[in-house]
Amino acid sequence: MLENKEIILSAKGLTKEFGFGGTRTLAVDHVDIELYKGEVVSIVGESGSGKTTLAKMLLGLINVSEGEIYFQGKLRDIRTNKKKQEYWKNIQAIFQDPFSSYNIFHKIDAVLLDCIRMRGGGGLPREKKVELMTEACKFVNLKYEELTNKYPFELSGGQMQRLMIARIFLLKPKILFADEPTSMIDACSRATILDMLMQLRIDIGMTVIFITHDIGLAYYVSDKVFIMEHGKFVESGSADAVILTPREPYTQRLISDVPKIYEEWDLSTVECST
Amino acid sequence: MANVMLEVKELTTKYVTRYNEDIYAVDHVSLKVEEGKTLGIAGESGCGKSTLALSLMGYYFAPLHYTSGEIIIDGKNISGIDPDVVRKSILGTEISYIPQAAMNALNPTRKIINFIEDVYEAHDEYKTKKEIYELACECCSILGLPEAVLQKYPVELSGGMKQRTVIAVSVILFPKILIADEPTSALDVTSQKMVIKMLKDLMKDSFIKSMIFITHELPLLYNVTDDIMVMYAGQIVEKATAKEAVFDPLHPYSRGLMGSIIVPEQGLRDVKLAAIPGVPPNLKNPPAGCRFAPRCKYTRNECVATVNLRNLEGGRAYRCVLSEKELRNYYLKEAEQNARK
Helix, strand or coil, X not given: CCCCCCEEEEEEEEEEEECCHHHCEEEEEEEEEEEECCCEEEEECXXXXXXXXXXXXXXXXXXXXXXXXXXXXXECCCCCHHHHHHHHHHEEEECCCHHHCCCCCCCHHHHHHHHHHHCCCCCCXXXXXXXXXXXXXXXXCCXXXXXXXXXXXXXXXXXXXXXXXXXXXXXXXXXXXXXXXXXXXXXXXXXXXXXXXXXXXXXHCCXXXXXXXXXXXXXXXXXXXXXXXXXXXXXXXXXXXXXXXXXXXXXXHHHHCCCCCCCCCCCCCCCCCC | CCCEEEEEEEEEEEEECCCCCEEEEEEEEEEEEECCCEEEEECCCCCCHHHHHHHHCCCCCCCEEEEEEEEEECCEECCCCCHHXXXXXCECCCEEEECCXXXXXXXXXXXHHHHHHHHHHHCCCCXXXXXXXXXXXXXXXXXXXXXXXXXXXXXXXXXHHHHHHHHHHHHCCCCCEEEEECCCCCCCHHHHHHHHHHHHHHHHCCCCCEEEXXXXXXXXXXXXXXXEEXXXXXXXXXXXXXXXXXXXXXXXXXXXXXXXXXXXXXCCCCCCCXXXXXXXXXXXXXXXXXXXXXXXXXXXXXXXXXXXXXXXXXXXXXXXXXXXXXXXXXXXXXXXXXXXX
């Protein structure tokens, strides 16, 4: 899609091992990944394939067992809290469950003010901050005046997820991880939220990584798709190539399981695993 | 003509809040399900799909109240019967239900066979344990569950297996109609496909005679059902066959819903998603006249008057002041504009 491609985040031999001794599980198994500036990537896989663990390592939320992560060409260094804060200015995430993504004791106002502070706007006059927050809320079709004094649990799931996007609007990160951003909301709100995210991506030129098991969504939004099984990428490439002409049997099975509207959905191939 | 398994005439039910406000979550709904057919119900969150399911079962426990209308299951009128009687004599045998969070519906301290024995006990059907066990085995074989499952506890099963177990429990008394309320929303695509196949097999092997399938996943609905009913704010806004509803929706709301379909198929990447702006109305005081008018692109002055369902040929119906011709003209014009862009 974009011409002069610049690698923004990359990882070599990334591995995560849970447990120890005889009960070791390899959640992510020597994964190499390169993310370019401005592209939209999807990581698709079934539950338990290690997609979220991979994202958490790239985000710096959990330790890496083995392997290296490079951010903007340099080895990532997040050994102190201060450096971590600096890293998170550039890399942000939206999680699956909007209800557990907020501090329940903080009002919406505080959530948004925090974002302004993170961008170094802590010293701005109050009016300027309100203006910024109103702009962010307007972008996601929420009314700032109605929200200021509310707590997160007073909002609906769709509203909360939109507020998450308002946060991203204020933070303007370089990379955004969206971990199943639409799996808890209905199909109609899903379209609204995807549209907003895609608009925002164009506006601030960020890289977006979708982590999902919804193949339709991955096909609709992404330039590139990675299929993940048992902690490894089994297939990767452009969205059209992977989804329309899958080569690996795992990918083929995954795609044949999605209900379609133009092709026949073959129910006879179901195996009754027990 | 096939036997009508379920007929509902102008059913209205309401929730009563703490402050004695009435909320009509199901408003004059009529529907008909014939033997061997599957009816799909589509709509956004909060449009009354699940309340309709509860109302159809006669499951009127506060704050849900029956107001008016008739529910006839296989010739038997069950409207207005005491819910405790309904639970004993109608649930399970006449009409059965798979709840939304079926995975959490099983008591973790009891074995699967106990749930099935419970069902017989509650319905005063005297059978020996051996007979029950044999019936349960037959049901399990259709659902692709091994017999060993019957002696296990719910925690020992995977999500897909729990879901199928709940289905087994709900069809063990051969209900005439099965209501499946988002049975696959918590499952991944592979388990989802398995559950759908099982439901279809149950119908083929006449464990159940007909089905109502509730979901907001339209591609799924299209593949499972024969007819689709679109609900908005407690009312039916469109009734059509599955094919018509997905490829040729008439009501502006159904059209908006169909615009949000995402499937991994050729060419669909370039189609822009058409989200419906705004949110569903608060049913405490719904808008007068057409309830969709505040979010509709084609609003007119006449929209404030009460709008009735317009019946078309072939059992199709939609609720809008505009005629079929006018609506189609609008859609044609829009398609032309999009093509020009």
